[in-house]
Amino acid sequence: MNKALSRNEASRAGRVQIVRSPGGVLAWLVEDYAVPLVALDFSFRGGAAQDPAGKPGVATMLAGLLDEGAGPYDANAFHEALDEEAVHLGFGADRDHIAGHFQTLTRNADRAFELLRLALNEAHLEQGAIDRVRAQLTAGLKREAKDPDSVAGRLFRETAYAGHPYGAPTRGAIESLPSITREDLVAARVAQFARDGLVVAAVGAIDARELATRLDAVFGALPAKGMLKDVAPATMQGVGRRIVSEIDVPQSTIRFGRPALEKDDPDYMASVVVMHILGGGAFTARLFREVREKRGLAYSAYAGLQNYDRAAMLAGSTSTKNERAAESLAVIEEQIRDLSAHGPTQEELDKAKKFLIGSYDLRFDTSTKIAANLAHLQREGRAPSYLDERNRMIANVTMEDAKRAAQRVLGDGALLVTVAGRPADMA
Amino acid sequence: MAEHNPAPQIVHSRLDNGMEIVVIPDHRAPVVTHMVWYRNGSADDPPLKSGIAHFLEHLMFKGTAKHPKGQFQQLIADLGGQENAFTSYDYTSYFQRLPREHLATCMEYEADRMRNLVLTDEVVAPERDVVLEERRMRTDSDPQAELSEAVQAALFQHHPYGEPVIGWAHEIETLNRADALAYYQRFYTPENAILIVAGDVTPQEVETLARETYGAIPARGAAPVRTRPQEPPQRAHRLVSLADEKVEQPAFERCYLAPSAVTAPAGEAEALEVMTHVLGGGQTSRLYRTLVHERQVAVAAGAYYMTPSVDMTRLWVYGVPAPSVSLEEFGAAVDAVIADFLKAPVSENELNRSRNRLIADSIYARDNQTSLAHWYGAALACGETVADVAGWAERIEKVTAEDVLRVARRWLDKRSAVTGYLMPQEQAA
Numbered sequence: 001m002n003k004a005l006s007r008n009e010a011s012r013a014g015r016v017q018i019v020r021s022p023g024g025v026l027a028w029l030v031e032d033y034a035v036p037l038v039a040l041d042f043s044f045r046g047g048a049a050q051d052p053a054g055k056p057g058v059a060t061m062l063a064g065l066l067d068e069g070a071g072p073y074d075a076n077a078f079h080e081a082l083d084e085e086a087v088h089l090g091f092g093a094d095r096d097h098i099a100g101h102f103q104t105l106t107r108n109a110d111r112a113f114e115l116l117r118l119a120l121n122e123a124h125l126e127q128g129a130i131d132r133v134r135a136q137l138t139a140g141l142k143r144e145a146k147d148p149d150s151v152a153g154r155l156f157r158e159t160a161y162a163g164h165p166y167g168a169p170t171r172g173a174i175e176s177l178p179s180i181t182r183e184d185l186v187a188a189r190v191a192q193f194a195r196d197g198l199v200v201a202a203v204g205a206i207d208a209r210e211l212a213t214r215l216d217a218v219f220g221a222l223p224a225k226g227m228l229k230d231v232a233p234a235t236m237q238g239v240g241r242r243i244v245s246e247i248d249v250p251q252s253t254i255r256f257g258r259p260a261l262e263k264d265d266p267d268y269m270a271s272v273v274v275m276h277i278l279g280g281g282a283f284t285a286r287l288f289r290e291v292r293e294k295r296g297l298a299y300s301a302y303a304g305l306q307n308y309d310r311a312a313m314l315a316g317s318t319s320t321k322n323e324r325a326a327e328s329l330a331v332i333e334e335q336i337r338d339l340s341a342h343g344p345t346q347e348e349l350d351k352a353k354k355f356l357i358g359s360y361d362l363r364f365d366t367s368t369k370i371a372a373n374l375a376h377l378q379r380e381g382r383a384p385s386y387l388d389e390r391n392r393m394i395a396n397v398t399m400e401d402a403k404r405a406a407q408r409v410l411g412d413g414a415l416l417v418t419v420a421g422r423p424a425d426m427a
Numbered sequence: 428m429a430e431h432n433p434a435p436q437i438v439h440s441r442l443d444n445g446m447e448i449v450v451i452p453d454h455r456a457p458v459v460t461h462m463v464w465y466r467n468g469s470a471d472d473p474p475l476k477s478g479i480a481h482f483l484e485h486l487m488f489k490g491t492a493k494h495p496k497g498q499f500q501q502l503i504a505d506l507g508g509q510e511n512a513f514t515s516y517d518y519t520s521y522f523q524r525l526p527r528e529h530l531a532t533c534m535e536y537e538a539d540r541m542r543n544l545v546l547t548d549e550v551v552a553p554e555r556d557v558v559l560e561e562r563r564m565r566t567d568s569d570p571q572a573e574l575s576e577a578v579q580a581a582l583f584q585h586h587p588y589g590e591p592v593i594g595w596a597h598e599i600e601t602l603n604r605a606d607a608l609a610y611y612q613r614f615y616t617p618e619n620a621i622l623i624v625a626g627d628v629t630p631q632e633v634e635t636l637a638r639e640t641y642g643a644i645p646a647r648g649a650a651p652v653r654t655r656p657q658e659p660p661q662r663a664h665r666l667v668s669l670a671d672e673k674v675e676q677p678a679f680e681r682c683y684l685a686p687s688a689v690t691a692p693a694g695e696a697e698a699l700e701v702m703t704h705v706l707g708g709g710q711t712s713r714l715y716r717t718l719v720h721e722r723q724v725a726v727a728a729g730a731y732y733m734t735p736s737v738d739m740t741r742l743w744v745y746g747v748p749a750p751s752v753s754l755e756e757f758g759a760a761v762d763a764v765i766a767d768f769l770k771a772p773v774s775e776n777e778l779n780r781s782r783n784r785l786i787a788d789s790i791y792a793r794d795n796q797t798s799l800a801h802w803y804g805a806a807l808a809c810g811e812t813v814a815d816v817a818g819w820a821e822r823i824e825k826v827t828a829e830d831v832l833r834v835a836r837r838w839l840d841k842r843s844a845v846t847g848y849l850m851p852q853e854q855a856a
Contacts, residue, residue, distance in 0.1 A: 248672065
């Protein structure tokens with residue numbers, strides 16, 4: 001019985017089953033029996049944007065503590081159980097969610113799902129583990145304190161979203177991590193681990209009936225509703241500013257960006273196409289061609305869209321030796337202005353659309369990638385039919401759409417630019 | 428390890444001109460991964476030309492007479508494909524992932540650049556600048572990377588694994604078109620290449636297409652011979668330290684010389700894999716449990732064994748000390764864990780946990796055609812066989828606690844190791 005993932009089925013959406021457990025937990029499922037595995041990808045609404053003011057890092061720390069002792073197991077015993085059953089289990093927080101990624105061999109599924117249930121419902125959050133995870137996060141932050149890419153990124157985020165939760169560091173700050181208490185972590189768990197903000201995607205050797213039973217076991221006891229505070233829409237600030245952080249390195253790392261379109265904007269898909277032309281792909285985008293290929297200014301030069309629940313921006317990066325950093329930035333700004341003023345060429349538009357359409361398949365060739373994509377679409381509020389509609393939406397982007405989207409996203413070309421290094425001739 | 432679902436049927440063959448072919452069928456999605464591996468890496472760089480293997484990898488994107496610069500890349504993009512290339516110590520590899528129906532076109536282009544590369548000074552010069560920027564980005568702006576480079580240079584007293592894959596900046600600056608073409612002529616031959624195709628294909632169609640494309644390339648008569656200076660017996664533990672104002676978090680690494688799956692007697696590399704996992708794989712390992720949980724002198728600790736490798740390889744032990752623990756104290760704590768580890772065989776529980784994890788990883792790998800292609804490609808490029816890779820899990824299952832103890836005693840020897848300290852400026856000696 002290998003009914004899923006056959007290339008003869010024209011519809012990708014047609015392979016997605018929507019499973020509702022007796023307890024009311026919803027999941028998208030793609031059944032496939034080629035490899036004896038089950039992959040689960042899920043998330044709760046919440047994340048770092050819910051961190052208490054002045055205490056960034058709570059959501060990240062909570063995610064890091066879920067496998068540090070739960071139910072009858074202390075931290076060691078829990079990790080031994082994961083090893084014995086060869087379970088892959090990881091949690092993480094981003095700005096808007098706490099997410100989990102789980103994979104098990106089918107022969108170990110019973111115990112693996114039980115370990116997942118314990119992590120989500122009965123994690124101890126005991127003080128020794130809290131101190132351990134705090135020390136690990138602190139070491140990570142120290143490690144990147146003077147790393148050029150981290151410094152430029154931090155400066156960019158703090159400037160762009162000053163005063164908004166998105167301006168705070170997701171993984172916390174060295175100064176504020178010590179103030180996070182067990183009560184903060186318990187409060188975050190109570191507020192966020194709820195069924196109304198939950199999305200689940202399952203892929204692999206499991207049928208709808210078994211999945212429904214497992215969903216109730218793992219998620220069924222969570223409260224129906226979370227208690228999230230409202231996050232205000234974030235307006236990007238600092239556009240037009242150029243900020244340099246001096247670090248003694250031979251190369252300047254440059255971050256740049258400006259506001260972009262929300263995902264529900266009618267021009268969003270056209271803006272995806274335009275951004276691919278500007279800074280996407282590997283070898284064909286304008287930034288790659290002009291910065292790397294023609295001038296040898298950098299190993300990497302890219303720009304893309306970053307959408308959070310309450311913000312949308314264009315963000316890009318490059319790294320050039322200090323003497324030529326200003327030249328790199330000038331080339332990037334020139335390309336952005338040109339694309340805004342004139343739009344792409346017909347050839348660029350046609351090729352970008354072909355790439356975006358053709359490459360969609362590559363996102364669906366492993367269980368974990370499929371599960372991640374299905375969870376992502378649910379977070380965006382899409383129906384499974386989007387899996388088939390998405391390529392049509394790209395095909396329908398006209399030159400007029402692309403020019404309008406380019407104008408709307410790239411505007412006058414003004415950017416927030418942050419630089420880490422010792423760039424010459426850059427005020 | 429009885430599974431209901433059999434492992435993929437991997438087919439291995441060879442063209443008349445000597446090029447090897449490996450096909451890894453995976454029919455779940457209508458995509459293929461196409462890779463060509465060449466058996467040459469940075470350890471084959473000629474004297475004074477460090478970085479030439481990696482530089483040539485960049486230059487392989489500069490086009491041929493039939494398909495001028497950018498055409499192959501544009502084609503892959505038009506098809507919705509992804510592509511890239513990478514260079515390591517022992518191999519250089521080029522790959523594309525794309526919808527299955529375009530495999531033939533892709534093979535035609537890749538075969539074309541195996542023998543028809545055109546290089547001009549106009550494309551060579553800016554690409555050399557790109558590589559120098561890559562080095563500045565990956566190494567010269569990152570003290571941890573600079574330390575690792577110094578540790579490798581110290582570990583290998585004679586073998587070229589001590590040279591960084593990307594090369595030394597002062598030698599990269601001198602690489603030119605003639606160097607690149609000489610290197611290309613020597614190594615980019617069918618006898619030196621391995622084709623791996625994974626995904627929604629049959630072995631028959633791949634072989635037919637391979638004969639039409641790669642098969643048209645004339646044989647050179649023999650694969651290039653790579654002769655490398657080998658390590659003499661090592662007798663001195665070396666300590667390498669780097670202090671930098673950019674370092675705020677001290678870190679510890681130790682790199683031991685160790686045999687690879689290619690150089691070791693049968694079963695020894697597998698014992699090393701299990702040994703390294705018990706010692707430092709994950710949070711139940713000896714190092715993590717003792718240093719992080721019990722003694723609380725570390726925030727992180729672990730070990731890692733690098734294989735495959737053509738010649739003697741490396742085994743790392745690494746850690747991040749807790750605040751107020753010096754690197755010397757940390758090193759002593761690591762030594763104490765290892766001394767204890769060498770006293771008696773590991774427990775049955777430890778052995779089973781590690782073997783379970785390692786064997787399960789080979790099942791998880793089957794979910795990802797690109798990972799499988801990479802696994803086979805790297806192994807074959809280093810001199811292993813398809814049967815070696817396919818039988819890996821079975822051999823791991825046979826590793827005993829006595830095997831683990833024997834290889835630990837033999838190879839966790841500080842006299843053939845380098846210890847590296849990464850330190851903040853104020854701690855500099």
